[in-house]
């Protein structure tokens with residue numbers, strides 16, 4: 001599975017480092033070449049000698065080692081690999097990566113690499129749950145860093161919860177998935193997701209009930225097929241998928257700007273529930289209650305239609321543009337008309353009338369409308385809808 005692949009394995013300073021020795025063995029069993037790098041703290045837990053023996057390779061430990069620099073500079077070391085794996089990834093290493101620090105060999109390699117990075121966090125449960133650590137995780141996910149674990153369970157420190165490093169074979173599976181050449185490898189796919197928030201004043205906004213679940217599932221499914229995904233999301237309930245470039249926005253106008261900035265793309269999928277209207281002149285200060293009891297009147301302005309704008313671009317239109325149509329009445333007729341009006345290639349139509357329970361639920365029943373006609377899909381989980389749609393997109397792009 002991993003024959004000919006070169007893994008740069010950064011071993012951080014945590015008790016889980018002993019599992020990284022087994023990880024080296026498992027990776028090599030599958031044909032990978034492993035170059036270990038051990039941080040100063042990591043060397044308190046495992047020795048360079050054991051890592052070198054198991055890897056049958058040189059182990060790197062020091063940024064300022066003249067011999068290493070003469071043999072292979074740290075920039076080259078970071079790029080010679082197909083994948084950089086950090087296991088265990090301590091709170092300190094995650095913090096350095098998120099903050100862009102480069103004051104030792106491991107952090108410098110992580111800054112210098114142009115390859116994908118997979119991290120296997122391992123730390124005390126309270127450290128993992130600390131807001132600073134969670135902020136760093138969020139930042140790293142936004143940068144496209146891949147995560148495996150942490151798992152939940154009893155920890156060396158006697159506490160219980162998430163923080164245990166994933167087992168070596170779980171990390172091997174994540175390595176294989178990260179290195180797999182999916183059909184969408186090299187393709188850039190743009191996805192919009194979630195609701196938009198339209199400000200009334202600095203403390204109030206108008207929103208809708210979109211959870212972002214379908215868009216997130218789609219982002220995940222496209223990334224799993226190897227696509228380079230730009231995920232432009234409004235304030236959704238569910239966290240954005242792993243392994244995509246996340247761009248967070250609030251309003252429809254911000255979303256349009258982010259979408260334009262993310263182009264060119266090979267395909268663009270518009271799963272966001274964009275607000276059709278915004279408050280025409282949102283107030284810069286909080287609107288106060290009127291002493292005489294008169295009620296405020298909100299005037300609306302129409303928001304830009306992002307899907308229609310991109311579908312009708314004369315220059316730089318993505319070759320495949322996909323929209324969604326959530327309808328409560330005459331689903332097929334309305335969705336077919338919507339596809340023609342907006343000018344997109346495909347429209348994914350779904351019936352969101354209350355009796356279907358689809359809005360806010362985990363299932364979806366969709367019909368894919370294209371130039372060739374309508375394809376009715378059976379009711380299934382939103383994840384399955386996402387996987388099937390991603391497979392269709394791959395099919396269309398790779399012909």
Ligand code: CTP
Nearest residue numbers: 270271272274303304305306307323324325326
């Ligand atoms: N959409 C968009 N920008 C908007 C409104 C909608 O990009 N300002 C996109 C959505 O992401 C979706 C598609 O257009 O892919 C259809 O959204 P929908 O809300 O069903 O259509 P509307 O254009 O809002 O039409 P209507 O509300 O009249 O049904």
